[in-house]
Amino acid sequence: MQFRPRILDIRHNYNRQRLVGDLGAGATVGVVALPLAMAFAIASGLPPQAGLWTAIIGGALVALLGGSNVQIAGPAGAFIVIVYGIVQRHGVGGLLIATCGAGVLLMLMGIFRLGNLVRFVPVSIIIGFTNGIAVLIALSQLKDALGLPITKMPGDFFGQMQAIGSHLNQWNPTALGLAVGCLALLFIWPYLLHQKSPIQRFDGVTVRTFARLPAPVVALLTFTALAYFLHLPVETIGSRFGSIPQELPALVWPELSWDSARRLLMPTITIAALGAIESLLCARVADGMIDDRHNPNQELMAQGIANFVTPFFGGMPATGTIARTVTNVKSGATSPVAGMVHALALLLVMLVAAPLAGSIPLATLAAILMF
Numbered sequence: 001m002q003f004r005p006r007i008l009d010i011r012h013n014y015n016r017q018r019l020v021g022d023l024g025a026g027a028t029v030g031v032v033a034l035p036l037a038m039a040f041a042i043a044s045g046l047p048p049q050a051g052l053w054t055a056i057i058g059g060a061l062v063a064l065l066g067g068s069n070v071q072i073a074g075p076a077g078a079f080i081v082i083v084y085g086i087v088q089r090h091g092v093g094g095l096l097i098a099t100c101g102a103g104v105l106l107m108l109m110g111i112f113r114l115g116n117l118v119r120f121v122p123v124s125i126i127i128g129f130t131n132g133i134a135v136l137i138a139l140s141q142l143k144d145a146l147g148l149p150i151t152k153m154p155g156d157f158f159g160q161m162q163a164i165g166s167h168l169n170q171w172n173p174t175a176l177g178l179a180v181g182c183l184a185l186l187f188i189w190p191y192l193l194h195q196k197s198p199i200q201r202f203d204g205v206t207v208r209t210f211a212r213l214p215a216p217v218v219a220l221l222t223f224t225a226l227a228y229f230l231h232l233p234v235e236t237i238g239s240r241f242g243s244i245p246q247e248l249p250a251l252v253w254p255e256l257s258w259d260s261a262r263r264l265l266m267p268t269i270t271i272a273a274l275g276a277i278e279s280l281l282c283a284r285v286a287d288g289m290i291d292d293r294h295n296p297n298q299e300l301m302a303q304g305i306a307n308f309v310t311p312f313f314g315g316m317p318a319t320g321t322i323a324r325t326v327t328n329v330k331s332g333a334t335s336p337v338a339g340m341v342h343a344l345a346l347l348l349v350m351l352v353a354a355p356l357a358g359s360i361p362l363a364t365l366a367a368i369l370m371f
Contacts, residue, residue: 004298005065007336018334025333026341029072032214032327033059033346038237038357039365040075041316043140044083046092047241048357050316051075052350053249056343058306058318063339065305067298068283070290070333072324072342073306077369078278079271079317081136086267088154096254096311098264102271103308107301109276115296118280126281139164141366145179147172147234175234175363178227182219182367189215214327216368223364237365238358246354249313271307271317279303279320289329 010018033055041051055074062073086095109115139160143150148167154160227234237244283294299320306318328338 003301004295005302005336006067006069006295006298007064010069010335010337014335019337021332022335022338023341025328025331026338027345028214028331029324029328029333029338029342030345030349031217033072033074033324033342034349035216035220035360035365035368036321036324037075037346038360039369040077040080042237042241042362042365043077043080043137043369044075044316045087046083046095046316047244048237049244049249049350050314052244052346053313054310054315054318056346056350057313057315058310059346060340060343061306061309062299062302062318062320063336063343064302065298066302066336066339067295068286068320069292069294069335070286070325070328070338071279071283071294071299071320071336072328072339073279073303073318073320074324075316076278076319076321077137078133078274079319080140081133082267082270082274083316084140084153085156086264090260090264090267093254094260094264094267095316096252097260098267098271099311099315099317100254100308101261101264101268102275102317103304103306103311105268105272105304106275106307107304109272110297110300110302110304113297115276115280115300118277118296121277126277138370141369144235144362144366145176145370147175147363172234174232175361178223178232178234178361178363179367179370182223182364183371185219185222186215186367186371189218216371219368220360220364224360227361227364228359232361234361234363236358236362237360240362242358244350244354244357246351251312252314253312275303275307275317275319276300282320282322282325285322286325286329289326290334 037051037055038048039051041048059072059074062071083095086098136157139157140153142164143153148164149170150163150167154163226232227236279299280296283296283299287293303319310316310318328342
């Protein structure tokens with residue numbers, strides 16, 4: 001299998017116009033990825049910086065080495081249930097081993113040209129799987145949306161239902177109000193700037209400026225400011241996890257043993273299979289939007305390298321993400337440069353504005369994940 005990243009192909013016809021488009025798209029996706037990366041990590045039982053470093057390191061590696069022009073990689077909602085279960089049973093060290101192992105499997109899948117097999121996965125299986133994941137994600141976020149004081153959530157569906165039901169009498173109306181308000185804004189925001197909206201009466205430049213702001217970012221900033229200035233009694237990222245570090249992550253080395261590797265065999269295979277399917281389906285969606293054709297085997301090798309590297313910096317599994325990739329395309333991306341700019345934008349925000357993230361209410365992140 002020839003190792004040839006897609007970024008090598010852009011040097012022939014890359015110009016200033018494409019560069020400007022990639023810079024704008026990368027910055028936009030970086031802003032969109034910020035709340036999602038933190039929310040996915042928290043929902044998986046990890047600190048928020050785990051999601052951020054995954055989006056930064058994994059996103060940069062996939063953009064640099066991948067087989068798609070516009071794919072954006074990072075933590076994904078489909079991994080939440082799997083990662084949460086691994087952390088509960090085997091700890092963070094077990095997750096590191098399983099993710100590295102999945103990275104090796106993904107690289108081997110690319111080397112042996114198994115990327116083309118994804119097209120044979122029945123659509124009905126994919127639909128059933130993704131809808132099941134959606135239900136589990138929504139259920140896992142009820143705890144923070146309701147402000148329930150549950151110290152440790154179970155990893156299984158019925159255990160979570162029982163834990164939530166037994167604590168319902170301790171719900172926090174303020175947290176629920178923030179979650180409902182955030183959900184409402186997420187649904188309403190796209191319609192506020194519609195041609196028939198009253199906002200269209202304002203200056204056209206103002207409308208276009210607001211239209212570029214992604215709904216999750218608007219909701220995150222609005223309700224974080226509301227909770228902060230009104231001193232609302234809700235749990236925040238800072239109150240649960242402490243401050244987000246503003247320095248580069250230290251290398252983490254796993255304690256590898258034959259026994260731990262044997263126990264983590266199935267989680268490793270699950271992460272690799274899910275990562276392969278998710279990333280290649282996402283790349284196929286992007287191909288249809290930009291009239292292109294990605295290299296599935298190169299993409300698998302890039303995903304493998306990303307998943308092998310990111311755990312050593314405190315990261316979690318990474319894969320191609322449809323929401324961020326679609327945002328990338330719609331924002332004008334034409335090459336993998338946009339993906340690297342997205343990672344750089346996230347890094348700058350994390351190093352400069354990390355203290356502000358401590359004030360984000362967990363109920364707001366829960367609403368974003370539910371949406």
